[in-house]
Amino acid sequence: MALQLYADLCSQPCRSVYIFLQKNNIPFQLKEIRLLVGEQHSEEFQKVNILKKVPVIKDEDFTLAESVAILKYLACKYQTPDHWYPADLQKRARVDEYLSWQQTTLRPQAGNIFRMKVLFPIVTGGPAPEDKMKEAQDELTKVLESFQEKFLQDKPFIIGTEISLADLVAIAELMQPLGGGYDPLEGSPTLTAWRDRVKAAIGKDLFNKAHEAILTAAETLKSLFQGPPETVAAAKASFRKYFK
Amino acid sequence: MGLELYLDLHSQPCRAVYIFAKKNNIAFEFKLVNLGTGQQFSEEFGKVNALRVVPAMKDGDFTLGESVAILKYLACKYPTPDHWYPADLQKRARVDEYLSWQHMTIRYHGSRIFMLRGLLPTLTGQPIPKDRMDEALEDLQKSMQTFEDKFLQGKPYIVGEKVSLADLVALVELMQPLGTGVDPLEGWPKLIEWRERVKGDVGKALFDEAHETLMKSKISIKALDRNSPMMQQLVKTLQKRYK
Numbered sequence: 001m002a003l004q005l006y007a008d009l010c011s012q013p014c015r016s017v018y019i020f021l022q023k024n025n026i027p028f029q030l031k032e033i034r035l036l037v038g039e040q041h042s043e044e045f046q047k048v049n050i051l052k053k054v055p056v057i058k059d060e061d062f063t064l065a066e067s068v069a070i071l072k073y074l075a076c077k078y079q080t081p082d083h084w085y086p087a088d089l090q091k092r093a094r095v096d097e098y099l100s101w102q103q104t105t106l107r108p109q110a111g112n113i114f115r116m117k118v119l120f121p122i123v124t125g126g127p128a129p130e131d132k133m134k135e136a137q138d139e140l141t142k143v144l145e146s147f148q149e150k151f152l153q154d155k156p157f158i159i160g161t162e163i164s165l166a167d168l169v170a171i172a173e174l175m176q177p178l179g180g181g182y183d184p185l186e187g188s189p190t191l192t193a194w195r196d197r198v199k200a201a202i203g204k205d206l207f208n209k210a211h212e213a214i215l216t217a218a219e220t221l222k223s224l225f226q227g228p229p230e231t232v233a234a235a236k237a238s239f240r241k242y243f244k
Numbered sequence: 245m246g247l248e249l250y251l252d253l254h255s256q257p258c259r260a261v262y263i264f265a266k267k268n269n270i271a272f273e274f275k276l277v278n279l280g281t282g283q284q285f286s287e288e289f290g291k292v293n294a295l296r297v298v299p300a301m302k303d304g305d306f307t308l309g310e311s312v313a314i315l316k317y318l319a320c321k322y323p324t325p326d327h328w329y330p331a332d333l334q335k336r337a338r339v340d341e342y343l344s345w346q347h348m349t350i351r352y353h354g355s356r357i358f359m360l361r362g363l364l365p366t367l368t369g370q371p372i373p374k375d376r377m378d379e380a381l382e383d384l385q386k387s388m389q390t391f392e393d394k395f396l397q398g399k400p401y402i403v404g405e406k407v408s409l410a411d412l413v414a415l416v417e418l419m420q421p422l423g424t425g426v427d428p429l430e431g432w433p434k435l436i437e438w439r440e441r442v443k444g445d446v447g448k449a450l451f452d453e454a455h456e457t458l459m460k461s462k463i464s465i466k467a468l469d470r471n472s473p474m475m476q477q478l479v480k481t482l483q484k485r486y487k
Contacts, residue, residue, distance in 0.1 A: 050394045051345070062334050069340035077333055089321055090306050096313035101295070103347040150294045 003028040004058040006048060008035045009213035010179070012111065013067030014055040015172040019202055019210050020071055020165070024080045028057075036217075036224060038234040068099045071165050083162035094159040098151055098166035102173065106147060109140040110173045110184065117180025118218050119239040122225065140177070140184050148190060156197055163201040171198045172210075179214040247272040248302040250292055252279045253457035254423070254464070256351065257311030258299045259416040263446055263454050264315055264409070268324045280464060282474045312343045315409050327406035338403045342395055342410035346417065350391060353384035354420045354428070356486045361424035362461055364486075367470045367479050384421070384428050392434060400441060407445040415442045416454075423461035 005021065005028050007014035021028050033039045033054050040052045049056040049065050056065045057073075064070055075085040086092050116128040116136055127133075147170070151158050158166040174195070177184050185191040199207045213220075225232055249265060249272045251258040265272050277283045277298050284296045293300035293309045301308045301317070308314055319329035330336050357380050360372045391414065395402050402410040418439070421428050429435045443451045457464070469475055 051390065062337075064337050064341060066341045066344035068344040069337050072340055073333060073337040076336075089317060092320075093306075093308050093313050093317040096316055097308055097310045100310040100312040100343075100347070103344065104352075108348070146295060 001060060004031055005029070006031045006033050006045065006056040006058070007054050008033050008039075009210060010035060010217050011054055012107070012172040012176050013169075015175070015210045015214070016165075016169045017055045017057070017067050017070050017074075019172070019206060020074060020080075020084070020168060022206050022210075023202060024074075024078060024084075026074060026078050026080075035238070036221060036235055037231055038238045041238075067169070068103075071169070075165065083164055084168075085165050086159070091159050091164075095164050095166045098158055099169060101151075102169060105143045106140075106170065107173050109136070109143045110176050112136050113140060113177035113182050113184065114180045114214075114217075115239075115242050117177070117182060118221065119242060122221060123236055123239050123243055137182070137184075144184060144188070144191065148188075152190070152194060154190075157194070157201075163198060167194075167198045168202070171195060171202075175211055175214060178211075179217045181218075245304060248275050248292075249273070250275045250277045250289065250298055250300040250302070252277050252298050253454060254279060254461060255298055256354070256416045256420050257413075259419075259454045259458070260409075260413050261299045261301075261311050261314050261318075263416070263450060264318060264324075264328070264412060266450055266454075267446055268318070268322060268328075270318060270322050270324075280468050282472075285474065311413070315413070319409065327403075327408055328412075329409050330403065335403050335408075339408050339410045342402050343413060345395075346413060349387040350384070350414060350417045353380065353387050354417045356380045357384060357421040357426060357428070358423055358461075359482050359486045361421070361426060363465055364479065364482060366465045367468065367475060369470070381426070381428065388418075388428065388432065388435065392432070396434070396438060398434075401438070407442055411438070411442045412446070415439060419455055419458065422455075423458040425462075 003021075003026065005014075005017060007018060007030060009015055009018060018030070020026075033045055035054070039045060040054060046052060048058065048063060051065055053065060055067050055070060056063060057070050059077075064073060072085060074080070085095055113136055116133055120128040128136075151166070155161070157163050158170065174184060185195055221235075224235060247265075247270065249261060251262055251274060253259055253262060262274075264270075277289055277300075279298065283289060284298065289300075290296065292302055292307050295309055297309065299309075299311050299314060301314045303317075303321075308317060316329060318324070329339055357377075360377055360380050365371050395410070395414075399405075401407050402414065418428060418435075429439060470479075
């Protein structure tokens with residue numbers, strides 16, 4: 001049985017895994033779990049992943065969550081080109097370093113912009129307060145400064161001359177605010193050049209296909225909220241946890 | 245020049261790196277970075293880790309931050325027993341899975357308890373409301389339930405029959421609240437058994453040595469200069485991160 005990927009392409013870590021699989025021609029079956037309608041809470045999906053999160057892969061009897069773990073597993077199992085997750089200890093450590101750092105910095109801050117721009121109005125009925133929005137944008141800007149100074153510096157890609165898992169994960173996260181109409185890289189020629197380079201390395205068509213869902217998420221939500229009341233209530237409940 | 249490890253043993257990820265290196269007889273020079281006096285902001289340390297956090301490692305010209313990366317680097321570079329970071333793809337993936345998941349769950353909530361109970365009240369001179377402290381402990385226990393149900397699942401260790409980097413990292417994080425006199429594992433017999441097992445694998449003497457600094461936290465926190473600009477900035481950062 002082919003590898004199964006449980007994913008929603010509105011989710012950044014799902015996109016990283018999806019792009020990696022497609023780019024490396026690893027055959028897989030996409031099992032869509034629509035987060036916007038709470039499908040991650042279904043009994044069936046809980047049997048796959050008790051954490052009720054995506055992405056998850058199922059490789060025969062082996063189930064694995066956490067995109068960082070999944071990407072490393074796939075890179076090693078399918079012996080993808082070395083640059084993704086180099087065999088060289090020091091280069092590999094640089095990928096590991098970025099993937100660890102971003103969990104508590106770039107990932108939550110970029111995700112927060114999307115949540116505030118798109119999910120907050122749905123839960124509360126009004127836009128996020130301006131001062132909170134500005135604070136969120138400033139936090140992301142600070143994180144991007146660290147990203148540039150410590151990780152990218154003046155290299156074409158995070159670990160050097162070629163794209164790796166680090167750039168892939170970074171770009172998926174940095175596309176999330178665009179789902180709310182905010183481009184965090186605007187005004188930074190270094191970072192926009194990096195983004196273009198990563199897009200090209202992935203392939204424009206694949207990149208665009210992977211990002212279609214997030215870039216139309218706001219519209220999808222609008223039509224969702226014209227749907228049956230139970231669906232609307234389920235979606236609101238599922239978003240509310242972000243705004244405790 | 246040999247391996248240098250830049251550490252402050254108040255910090256959980258520093259303890260994981262310290263224990264791993266010592267347990268595996270990896271020769272290193274311990275370079276103290278006293279977080280309480282702001283040594284992480286020194287020019288010297290900035291050259292080791294521009295992000296100014298610990299742990300950090302210097303191996304010849306190669307510098308590295310992030311404990312998860314450092315642990316894997318050491319496990320692969322030095323002749324360490326396979327069980328720490330198995331060569332078997334699926335077992336290795338289980339370690340990676342835990343190490344990824346734990347950042348925003350066990351690590352975050354364990355740290356929050358230490359901050360709310362220990363560091364912040366002393367630095368601000370204001371107690372933290374009881375309901376916030378209770379909430380912090382409840383949140384940690386929710387993560388602990390997931391840890392028990394999804395990661396341990398009745399096995400002796402996270403990956404199966406042997407201790408790995410995953411157990412080591414989990415344990416140092418779950419020790420952090422003890423620095424403020426709270427044992428989050430109280431009332432959790434399976435986790436207490438797991439803790440004893442991992443302590444046994446690490447070796448009691450090494451484990452206790454690594455945790456000595458943490459267990460004296462009340463004293464070291466009282467000695468901090470709460471009026472220094474650095475400390476005041478730190479308070480603001482911590483209040484935002486652990487609200």
